Structure formats: C-alpha cells, structure tokens
Amino acid sequence: MKNYRSMLIIIFLVLLTWQKSSGQYLLHGYTPDIFPSDTVVNVGGENVIAQWFVTPVNGTIEYVYLMIGDTITAVDSIGFLRIHRSNISPGRGPGFDYPSPPVKWGGYKNTNVSDSTFAAFIENATDTHWISTVPYEIPSFPPWGDELWGFGGYPLILRPTMISVDVRFFFYPYVQRGEAFVVSIRVKGGQNTSGYPTQFLASKTHDTLSRAWIFYPNDSGWQALGKLNFNIWVGISTGDNFNRITYPKGWNMLCVPKDVTDKRKTIIFLCAGSDAYGYNNGYSTFDTLHNGKGYWIKFDSPCAADFRGEYLFEESTEVRTGWNLIGTPSIEIPLEHVYSFPEGNISSGFYRYNSGYLLSDVLSVGNGYWVKVNEDGIILLS
DSSP states (O other), rough: OOOHHHHHHHHHHHHHHHHHHHHSSEEEEEOOOTTTEEEEEEEOOTTTEEEEEEOSSSEEEEEEEEEEEOOOTTTTTTEEEEEESHHEEEHHHBTTBBSSSSEEEEEEEOSSSTTTTTEESSSGEEEEEEEEEOOOSSSSOEEEEEEEEEEEEEEEOSSSSSEEEOTTOOOOOOOOOOOOEEEEEEEEOOOTTOOEEEEEEEESSSSSSSOEEEETTTEEEEEOOOSSSSSEEEEEOOOOOOOEEOOOOOOEEOOEEEEEOBBHHHHHHHBBBOOEEEEEEEEESSSSOOOTEEEEEEEEEEEEEEEEEEEEEEEEEEEOOOEEOOOOOOOOOGGGGGGEETTBBOOSOOOSSSSEEEEEEEEETTOOOOEESSSEEEEEEE
C-alpha cells in the first residue's frame, strides 16, 4: 500500500507540473501529495460521506478522485457518487456562524426503512421538511442544493486504493469561480464476514476547518466532521484566462495574482487614486508591480481590476527579517499550503486589511498580507 501511494504522489507531481505550465487543467482538493493520507474514516452500509469545495476557476469538472483504504464493507460493495451545489461555504455553516466541527447538523425524516430516522437527500425522504439536530439555538439548514451531476447516484464498484471517475460521458458539470460544490459517496453493502467497514482515507488538518461530512441514517443525520478532510479531489478543465477582482473605496492591500504581460500599475489598476507602495524595511513607490509582493493602493471609488495572463498555482517570495508585505498566487491558499525556508521561520499570523487588520485562515486571491519572519529566507505558497 505504501509503495502504491508513493507512486501516486509521483504521478500527482507530474500532473501538477503540467497544470502549472498549461494553465488549462487544475487538480483541486485534497490530493495525497499535499495532504498525506494519515487517518481513515470507517463507513458502514448506507452511510454517506461528503466534502465541499470552493471552485478556484471557471470550468468543467471532468474527473473525481478518491482514496479508499485497505478494507471495504464486502466484495463488490457499491458507492453512489453525486455532485451538488453546496449551501455550506466560507462564512456560512459549521465553524463560521456555528460552532466549529464536529457538530451534529440534521436531515430529512424517513419512515420508509424500519431502522432509519433520517434521509440524506430530500428525494429519499417521506417528509421534505428539514429537521435540525444542532444542539444550539441557531437552527441548521440543508447543506446541499441542486444536483450538478450523478442523477441520484452514479454507481461505483468500491475497491481498495484509489478510484478515478470520468464524469464526462454524461455531460460536463460547469462550475464558476467562487462557487461552492460538494462531492458525496453513499455506501451500499452490509458488513463482510470479517466485520470490516469500508475505509475512506483522510488527512488530518491543522489550523483550518474540516470540510468533511458524514451521514448516519439512524443517528443525527448529517454531521460535520472535525480535524480531517477526506482525500477527495477533482480535475477541472478551464479556458478561463483572467480574474476580475473588485476592490472597495479607500486604501487596499493587494497584489498581482497572475503572470500578466504588462505589470505597470497604471495598466492593471486603471482607477488607482494613488501610487503603489511596497514595503522593504520601509515604504517605496513602484511603477511596475511584481508577483509575490503586496502593495498599498488607494481607490477613490470601488475599482474592478482584470488580471489577464497565465495562472500562478504557487508563489515563492523572498522575505527579510521582520515584517513583509507579500502577495498570493491565482488560487486561494489555506495556511497548510504555506511553507517557509528555513523551516519554522514564520513568527506571526497572516494579516489582511479591510478597514483594519484581520488575521486570516485562508490567503485569498488578489490580496496582500503582512507576515513576520525571524530571518531572511523564502515563503512558498503552493
């Protein structure tokens, strides 16, 4: 199993290199090369696992990948794969306006099966009213919206190790940048003679919220899991070649998140009301901006900037001892994707600006961030 996973990591690195050079294909999610499979979630018959994502580009989902552990419920067990729009997104759901995962959530009433209390999806329910099981005053809501792909559940024969699903032979589910969607797999099959459940591989997370969920039909319905994310990811084909970001009136701490042809401030930020100020042990003005660096620019009114050019899926920035103003690449970067050389050099959180400084858990596209380091080195966002 370990040798197999090592081979997968090599394949993923090759694919990621191709992705960076072509700018037309993106692996998005919790790949085991970046998020090592260091734990498992045991899933019995009729349970459902799910994980939501935020789309970094406009494009079509062509593949879904997931890692299965060493055991399955029974020979020829089936998993039913679906893709929905997600009602859970950054700022809405467990860990945002609700307590952080793990937390019970809810489901739909189901009286069709004697040992079942809840249905995972509304079309399987006998009562279409959502029932909240959140043990707090704030009522929950259905986590998933309209179905994008799967037609009620596309059957997969579950086997140990990785499963790759080509979704293209139905149609291309289209997703837009910033849109949240969710991938779910329902397990069908009783326990085998050895009593083993189906294992889904996962990676323990640090400093970020889990996006993983599991559904129990006879317990509390959907539950938001904590401390891990499933090794599930998607392949997105995109013809998108620009990002439009709207900045508010006033001072903004921002960056150039793509490899644009003309990096002059007057070309990129047509409505800038000030010079661009960068920081290197003191402020300086810049006519030409650089990827990986952050800048202060003032706008006299809300300003929409179009960044046209090649996507940057990682950013390597030289930093000096003390505070540094850095920029981001073309996709949002969770803190677990931030690396420092020398290791352990980062001595602060990452601060963005929005009418005041805010500590950030995720580095967003187009923003600049303050970060402090102990000595000269490099920060890699990948």
